[in-house]
Amino acid sequence: MSEFDYDLFVIGAGSGGVRCARMASTYGAKVAVAEEYRVGGTCVIRGCVPKKLMVYASKFAHDFEDSAGFGWSVDEPSFDWSKLISRKDAEIDRLNGLYIKNLERNNVEIIQTRAEIVGPNSVRLLGENRTVSARHILIATGGVPNELHVPGKELMITSNEVFHLEEKPDRVVVVGAGYIALEFACIFHGLGSEVTVLYRGDEILRGFDEDIRTTLHEEMEKRGITIHCHDEVDELTKTDDGIRVKTTAEREIMADQVLCAIGRSPNSNGLGLETAGVEISANGAIKVDEHNRTNVDHIFAVGDVIDRVTLTPVAIREGAALAETFFNGNPTTVDYENIATAVFTQPEIGTVGMTEAEARVAHENLDIYLAKFRPMKNTLAGNDEKMLMKVIVDADNDKVLGCHILGPDSGEMSQLLGIAIKMGATKADFDATMAVHPTAAEELVTMKEPTSRIRKGA
Structure with missing residues (x-):
């Protein structure tokens, strides 16, 4: 019989906490998750997922305008905000339910209340007025929006x-x-x-x-x-x-x-960190080592609350690495270099690797390839919106250091570019790749001459 109620107690049912909880349970641990709001975290409940659904909705007006150049005649379109919000809410409810089912399927206990650490191995469940013990405690409470302190x-x-x-x-x-x-x-x-x-x-x-x-x-x-x-x-x-x-x-x-x-700040207030002696940074971020371990034995943290790289896939990877390390005997760390990401503005952004400014600091000699053009779809539409593609190369070894795209579907491109750059692709590898025509992405493999050369000491 274990001296603890749980092998792992997770505070926060977001992406990182849920992933760690599920994996730890499959490795034989007795696991519980406390969540005071909804299961799924910021990304699923009030972040990336509902935002992306609203991005899709907002693009149609622009598409209606462009369609006229291709011969379409669209009657005066109308938009129903309440219908969008209703459909969005239904989808979030569905995802929340899936997260709950997946935790239950993996024998993870879900406790719907706020939790507070009251000792190195103790957690107080405020809504249930009881204290439980845990061999390991994981804090995965994410972040909160910053406020502007002005009159009104x-x-x-x-x-x-x-x-x-x-x-x-x-x-x-x-x-x-x-x-x-x-x-x-x-x-x-x-x-x-x-x-x-x-x-x-x-x-x-x-x-x-x-x-x-x-x-x-x-x-x-x-x-x-x-x-x-x-x-x-x-x-x-x-x-x-x-x-x-x-x-x-x-x-x-x-x-x-x-x-x-x-911006957002780590959601670390009111968790009892001071009582437990957990060290935090000036901005509230929980300090952890390469295995996401705090300065207090058996207390860990992952995701936005550590303010390392505040992206959902990173939190998931951190949670998985923690489970592998401490519940599967497979020491695992997260590699934070060359993380691809997207910004769903209009036009969209996809990016991976160093910016030009970062590359100038870290490398002696650079070749910069830059193309700015109007995508084919925009020609018949009469739309003069430009697309931008930029490849940053270490001129000494030909390695691609960064790639930045602005334009349609650039987020999708950045995922695939992330694989190539993570593998150490060179500009010669890009050049040797056959173009897919007609696409905007072919520009990435057809830019032969650098638009600028940066040479230190030249």
Whole structure:
């Protein structure tokens, strides 16, 4: 008989926690998961999945316009916000149910309450007013939206509330210019809202390649989205006509909704970490080693709460590695290099590897290949939206260091490019690959001469 109630107790039923729980159970561990909201985590419940469904919905208006160039005649289209939200909610309910069934099928106990660590091997279940013991404790509580502390801040919504609006706002101000902010700016614009983006920095989408950032800015403004850099909210006031947004650059903008999307922080408050002696960073991130182990024996953390790479597939990989290491006797770590990712703006972004700025710091000599063109579909449509493809190469060994794409289906391309770059593909490997014609992706294997050469000391 074990001295503990559970071999593994997981706090948080998001992607990383669920994956670790299921795998640990299949390896013979007695596992429980505590979740105070819904099973599936941010990505499934109020993140990537519902957002992508709304992205799909928002693209149709643009497609209706383009179809005329191909001979289609579409009657005046109309959009029903309540129907979209209802269908989206039904899909999220379905996925939530699947997550629950998969946990139950793997003999993982689900406890629907908030949990708090009260000792190195003890967890208090607040909703049930009892304490359980566990040989290992995993914290997988994800992240929470950051708030902007200005007068009238209560008039703003975050990415938590945006999925549950009862009506589509006609005028939206988006505060922030990271991928969440810009994706929702494009969603609302595609669904017919007037959209303004406020960003205090120099250029949108900080951390991405500079050519991608500037080109996305241009294309979003061409579509009709207003972007103000070097500006941020100063005060919000409720009026009869909506919400008056006063900015630090002395603008006044009227809105029906103001979406605050200025990043996310680790969801580590109120978990009893101080009581247990778990070390955290200044921003609340739980400090872990390469095996996701905290400074306290038998307490671990994965996913957004450690603020290492805040992506769903990364959390899943971390949870799997933890289960392999401590429940299957197979020490496993996660490789964080060359992680492909996508931004579902309009146009879309797919990227993997180093940006040009990063490559300039890490490598002596570079060859940069850059192509900017109008995709074939846009020609008959009369659409002048441009596509951008950029390949960054180490000129000393021909290895591809990074690839960045802006345009239709670039997220799908980045997944496959991620395989090639992870394997160490060279520009010669790209060149030796036969083109698929006619596609936009063929540009990746037909760019023969670099558009620029960067040589240190030259």
